[in-house]
Structures are given as structure tokens and as C-alpha cells.
Amino acid sequence: MVGKTGVLIVNLGTPDSPSVPDVRKYLREFLMDGRVIDYPAIPRWMLVNLIIAPFRSPKSAKIYKELWTENGSPLKIYGEANEKQLQAALGDEYVVKLAMRYQSPSIESGLKAFQKMGLNNIIVIPFFPQYASATTGSVYEEVMRIVTKWQVIPEIKFLNYFYNHPKFVSAFAEMGKKHLEAHDYEHVIFSYHGIPARQIRKGDCTGNTCKLGSCCDSITAMNQHCYRAECFETTRLLVKELGLKEGTYTTCFQSRLGRETWIQPYTEDVVKDLAKKGIKKVLAFSPAFVADCLETTLEVGEEYKELFEENGGEHWQLVESLNDSDAWIELLVDLVKE
Incomplete structure (x- = not known):
């Protein structure tokens, strides 16, 4: 090896602070991504800048203030810790940089640092266990947008x-x-971040495989890149590892917005139904996230807990994410070296 290997670890992102202006800035960058809201540019701009960002920012800022610690956003704190941990585990043959798809540190800043190092190759690891166009796909697009301007492009x-x-x-x-x-x-519930059903159908290259139902019962050549199918497979793998019995677990999807149909079943509905059926104790996993954040700590950990108790439930427990655990770093080392 002539040069070192660059490892760019990428998570979604977080506002620079829980202030309304910073949250508004974050939401605009995030939601203007055509892979997140896949509307034509002009309607998307009007929706984001005239409706969502102005009206949602104050409410979101209050939520982020609940999440914030004296050291900042947990997602960024864990990311910075992972950067140091992975660098130490990989050694001097690698250079590890943390990036966020939205806000800072940016993907562009990480790649520019790599560009000046004469690297042998670059490995990009999005921190999303399952592929989705709005997450992993967006990271790919941003990396390619930047490096296509380089005169010399290393192996990526x-x-x-x-x-x-x-x-x-x-x-x-x-x-x-x-x-x-x-x-x-x-x-036990396995709650994954939801996306519009339309985006799943758009990813069906055959045009007739996706039924948003039993087609997700196994991974095949035709659905191997389907986010919903990968989520159900994640559940099956965890159920086997945990030794859970049939009928004692449910896969569901959270964070639905607007009136449009998103992938189902919805976590909110599952939580209500379990409580109304007399289930008193529920353990909740959120395996679409590797670091605890707003969607895990507050949405699954607190909002669904309150909903469960309001409908007759008694004990609700969120399973923490991998965060800065040794097991997560061991996995990252394997992913880099494999």
C-alpha cells in the first residue's frame, strides 16, 4: 500500500444548536434533499421554505432542547467518540473522519481533508443499517457530487x-x-423509521415485485435493496438471536408525517392496540439507528411510553442504541477490513 486508507463515517446530522434559527437551517437543508422529499424542485422548495421550516422549527427546537446535553447533541457526541475509537482500533494505516449528511461536520469537509492526504482509497460507511434512498442513497449522491469535480479520484x-x-x-x-x-x-416491538410508501414502490426496478406486504417475508434478488424488506429481515434475525416466540413481537414503523400513506404497520397504532389488548409490559427496539437521538430517546423512549400508559400499559422500556459500545466499534472494524 502506497498511501493510507480514508474511512468516512457518516450519520444523518443534527442542528448546530437547539435554537430556532439553527433548527430551521437544519430542516431546510435536510428536507430540500430530493431523496428525502422526492417532489419536483419548485413544489419542494415551496413546501419546505413556506410551510414546513417556518411553522415546524419552533416546535422542533423545543424538542431538541429536551434532547440536548451540556456537550451538545447526543448523535454528534457519539459520532465524535466513534471517530476516535475507530481510529485507535484501526491504527496508522487508516485515517478516520466523521461527517454528517446535513450540517456539520460536512461530507465535503471530510473529503477535502482526504484529498490533501494522497490516500490510496476511501471507504464510505453510512451509519444506516438498512439501505434507503433517503439515507444511504443520499450519502452516495453527495459523495459522488463532490468527488466528480476532482482531477484525480481515488478508489472509493x-x-x-x-x-x-x-x-x-x-x-x-x-x-x-x-x-x-x-x-x-x-x-417486544421493533420500531423502524418510516418512509412514504411511494418511495418503496419507486425502488422496485421490476415494477411488479413490491406489494408492501408478503413480498417482505424474505430477502430475494428482487427486494434485497428494499428498505421495508430489510427491516423485516432485521427483525427476523434479532428474533432468532433473542429466542423470541411467534406472536410475542411486532415489526412497525415510526415518524409518519402528513396525510400520505407511509410504510406500515404504524408504531403508534401498534402501541395503542397492544395496550388495549391487555399487554402490560413492552420492550422496544429501534434497530434503524446506531446512536440514540431524537427518534429513539424522545419518540420511542418517551412519546410511545406515554401513549402506552394512557391506553392501559404499565411498563415500557427502550433498548439503547449501540452508541459508543465496544461491540459497535468491533463491528465497524470488521466492516472496514472486509
Whole structure:
């Protein structure tokens, strides 16, 4: 090897602060991404800049203030820790840089740093276990937008997904086992971030494979890049590792926005139904996230807990994400070296 290998680890992003202006700036950058809101440019601009960002920013800022710590956003704190941990684990043959798809540190700043180092190759690892156009696909697009302007482009490798890596499955399962051993939970939910059903159908290259139903019962050549199918497969792998019995777990999808149909079942509906059926103790996984953030800590950990209790439930427990655990760093090392 003539030069070193650059490793760009990328998570979604976070506002620079929980202030309304910074949250508005973040939402505009995030939602103006054509892979996130896949409307034509002009309607998307009007929706984001005239409706969503102005009216949603104050409410979102209050939520981010609940999440914020004295050191900043947990997602960024864990990302910075991962950068240092992975660098130490990989050694001097690698250069590790943290980037966020939206806000700072940017993908462009990380790649520009690599450009000046004479690297042998670059490995891009999006921190999204399952592939989705709005997450991993967006990272790919941004990286390619930047490097296509370079005169010399080194070899670049992208990690598409890692939901089925044995160390990912075992790491998340171990996080859950300590809770299962502490309480006799009646039901386990696996809640994944939702996306519009339209985006799943757009990803069906055959035009007739996607039914948003039983077609997700197994991974095949035709659905291997389908986010919904990958989520259900993640659940099956975790269920096997945890030794859960049929009928004691549910896969569902959170964070639905607007009136449009998103992938189902919706976590909100599942939570209500479980409580109304007399289920008193629920353990909740959120395996689409590797770092605790607004969608895990507040949405799954607090909002759904309140909803569960309002409808008759008694004990709700969120399984923490991989965050800065040794198991997560061991997995990242494997992903880099494989």
C-alpha cells in the first residue's frame, strides 16, 4: 500500500444548536434533499421554505432542547467518540473522519481533508443499517457530487447496508437481553423509521415485485435493496438471536408525517392496540439507528411510553442504541477490513 486508507463515517446530522434559527437551517437543508422529499424542485422548495421550516422549527427546537446535553447533541457526541475509537482500533494505516449528511461536520469537509492526504482509497460507511434512498442513497449522491469535480479520484468503496452482519445482530441483541433478563416482558416491538410508501414502490426496478406486504417475508434478488424488506429481515434475525416466540413481537414503523400513506404497520397504532389488548409490559427496539437521538430517546423512549400508559400499559422500556459500545466499534472494524 502506497498511501493510507480514508474511512468516512457518516450519520444523518443534527442542528448546530437547539435554537430556532439553527433548527430551521437544519430542516431546510435536510428536507430540500430530493431523496428525502422526492417532489419536483419548485413544489419542494415551496413546501419546505413556506410551510414546513417556518411553522415546524419552533416546535422542533423545543424538542431538541429536551434532547440536548451540556456537550451538545447526543448523535454528534457519539459520532465524535466513534471517530476516535475507530481510529485507535484501526491504527496508522487508516485515517478516520466523521461527517454528517446535513450540517456539520460536512461530507465535503471530510473529503477535502482526504484529498490533501494522497490516500490510496476511501471507504464510505453510512451509519444506516438498512439501505434507503433517503439515507444511504443520499450519502452516495453527495459523495459522488463532490468527488466528480476532482482531477484525480481515488478508489472509493461504499457500504450499502449491514443489518445482516452477525456482529450487528449480536450487538443489538445483547443490548436487549439485559432488559429481558430483568423483566418478564409480554411483547417486544421493533420500531423502524418510516418512509412514504411511494418511495418503496419507486425502488422496485421490476415494477411488479413490491406489494408492501408478503413480498417482505424474505430477502430475494428482487427486494434485497428494499428498505421495508430489510427491516423485516432485521427483525427476523434479532428474533432468532433473542429466542423470541411467534406472536410475542411486532415489526412497525415510526415518524409518519402528513396525510400520505407511509410504510406500515404504524408504531403508534401498534402501541395503542397492544395496550388495549391487555399487554402490560413492552420492550422496544429501534434497530434503524446506531446512536440514540431524537427518534429513539424522545419518540420511542418517551412519546410511545406515554401513549402506552394512557391506553392501559404499565411498563415500557427502550433498548439503547449501540452508541459508543465496544461491540459497535468491533463491528465497524470488521466492516472496514472486509
